[in-house]
Amino acid sequence: MIIKTKQDEILPYLEDTSNFKDGSAEKVFIPQDEKEVFDVIDYAVKNKLPLTISAAGTGTVAGRIPKEGIVISTEKLNKIIDIDTKNKTAVLQSGVVVYNFLNEIKKFSLFYPPFPTEKGAFIGGNVATNASGEYSFRFGPTRKYVKRIKMILTTGEILEVKRGEVFEKDGILDYGKFKINLPSYRTPEVKCSAGYYIKDSMDIIDLLIGSEGTLGVITEVEVFLIDELPERFIML
């Protein structure tokens, strides 16, 4: 685990592309594996410290900028765990840089359409913001491509959810040991990033997508891929 305590080392974690200026943190923790993610969460809980999750910092709404407490950065959770060319899926740690991922799957003639224009973002940041980009007009946003999420909660428990297993019924998402009472509003059909995604009969995985680091630390995601698109060129 890398721990940064000097203010000049912490400064880069107090900004993203929002121009928000009032960030502040005591320490930045950079875990190298899930056990160390647990340790950071445990430290924050025991010391009653606010914990802000940081990915690449390309966000535009200051979601990764702490006001106080400590930061956990996913930058060392950067392994592409598996690329399943037969089933067209990939398993990634949340700190994988989108640019690197796109290059890696290109070797297998595969493509991941919903990446944002800023390819320096991390896949975990994309899932936490439900990013969409230039290909989303045709292929849809990140939400559509997330098959499984592994998230570590502030209780230290692991929430591992696969798409298609738990759905909303009577205002509740029943994950067995967690029963989540959903708020009464419903996310509109038009593109909307405000609040948690809440729909009738929704899949529990969609509550985590776009939750902006408020529910837990995403450590791993499994995503759907498509075949590489044909080369395009534009003549003016």
Ligand SMILES: Cc1cc2nc3c(=O)[nH]c(=O)nc-3n(C[C@H](O)[C@H](O)[C@H](O)COP(=O)(O)OP(=O)(O)OC[C@H]3O[C@@H](n4cnc5c(N)ncnc54)[C@H](O)[C@@H]3O)c2cc1C
């Ligand atoms: C030039 C430019 C172009 C852009 N184009 C687009 C675009 O086309 N479409 C688009 O949607 N966005 C775009 N963005 C915004 C940004 O790139 C996306 O929001 C991106 O998904 C953020 O990823 P990140 O890794 O930088 O996350 P960060 O900015 O580091 O974090 C974003 C949020 O996600 C949370 N988070 C990050 N990782 C995790 C994790 N592992 N677990 C839980 N929560 C986590 C953070 O706490 C924070 O709330 C653009 C930004 C720039 C600068």
